[in-house]
Each structure stands twice: as C-alpha cells, then as structure tokens.
Amino acid sequence: MSWKRWSLKRSPWVFHVNTGACNNCDIEVVDCLTPRFDVERFGIKLVGSPRHADALLVTGGVTRQAAPRLIRAYQQAPKPCVVFAIGACACDLGIFHSGYHMVGPVDKIIREVDPHAIIAYVPGCPPKPEAMISGVVRALAAL
Template structure:
C-alpha cells in the first residue's frame, strides 16, 4: 500500500467520546486552537469517520457505546490509526469498576497509539498524532 505525499502531510482526525467525563474532550479542543497549531503537522478535525485517517477515542467504553464505536471504526478507510486519549480509555480510570463498562477501548477495537494522562496535556496529544503519522509511514514501508 502506498501513501500519497499529501496523505503523509495531512492527517484528518475524527474524535469519538465513548463515555468520558469530558476532561479529555476539553483538552482536544484546546489542542486544535491556534496556540498549539496542530495544522502545522497537517492535522485537521473532520466531522465524519468516512473522511478520517485517525480516530481519537476518549473515555471508557460503555455497553451502549461499544457497538457504535465498532461501527465508526469500520466506516473509516484503510490505512487507519486509532489513538486512545486519557487514562479512562486505557484502563477505565476512576470508572474501572462500573457495572456499565464494556472495558477499555482496546477490548473493543485495536488501538495503535496511547496518550496517557487525566487529562493529557495538548502537547501530549500532538505528540501522539505525530506518533500516529510515523506508524502510518511504517505501514507503508511494510514493517507492520
């Protein structure tokens, strides 16, 4: 699979909240502001998973959101990268023992990049997106 040069420099990101407290969502909004300027890396937030290259997932996966998350993941074109933002998506966080959780994100869909924190700083989110870009380049070279 060959990635076009424009693809390498313009990652389109779709954000999906699976039941978080919105702390990570606020940090994602802060990340896309001119202060941090993720567009210098070609990162753009899009409104449809059908146009996205990277899926940002925040929060632990509730039972109601698990099938929706799978559907969004399946709608994304390949190659795609999934980023799990925040501690809740990785382990359940403060909600780890809740009756309504299906588990962390990687129990529902495969995760490529983890960005830890509660909530993670915008710099960490940008670093995660840059890591996702290098992962896509490794996929192109056939290393993964």
C-alpha cells in the first residue's frame, strides 16, 4: 500500500456534490453531521472545496447540465480520491433511468475522465445515515 492510500484512510475529508438528486440523499448526508450521528467524532468532515477533499460524496443521477461540473469537481480533487456514489440514482440512475436529461450514473461519467478512479457505492433511496457511515467505513477498509 502506498503512503498516499494509507493517508486516505485516516480522517477522510469529504466534499458533497449534488448532480441532480432530489434533496433526500443530501439531507441525509447533512444529517450524518448533526448530533445523533455526528461523524465528526471520527474525523470525517465536510469541506467547502474539492481541493481539500479526500473523497467526493456524489448524490443523484448525473443530468446533462451537471456532468461537466461533476468532472471539474473530480479533476480539482487531489488524487488518489475516493468517489462515493450515494443513493440509487447515483449508483444506476434509479427511477430516472429513462429520463431524457440524464447522461448516466456517476461511475460512467467519472470513468470517462479517469478509468482507474476508485468508486464506492452506497445504495438506498435514500440510504439511511447508518448505511452511509457503514459504506464509508467499508470502503476505507477495502483500500
């Protein structure tokens, strides 16, 4: 394991990108920060810029307008960077799979610019905060 990957496993800072979600995954992501779940205890922190992030939390299937912005956010994040596809829409577009304004799930868009990107999936509509925390823990253990 390179020291870069090892460093990712300690208190990951995450950045949240909404690429066309319905707000649900987003409020559950924020919910992880608030007193009942309080992930900041573990050093997991939401940061305001992808340049500070170790991981991107992407919610929502990617719409035509959001795709270039997601790619830019990914390119700005320092590598290695873990991308978490949070929720059914981000994993495989979910109920919006036939929408004319959707360009694809998150992994497809990210893999177009970086075929070796590390992508983790947290399914659910919306995933419960417990599921998100478990997803982050398991992804970090697998690194």
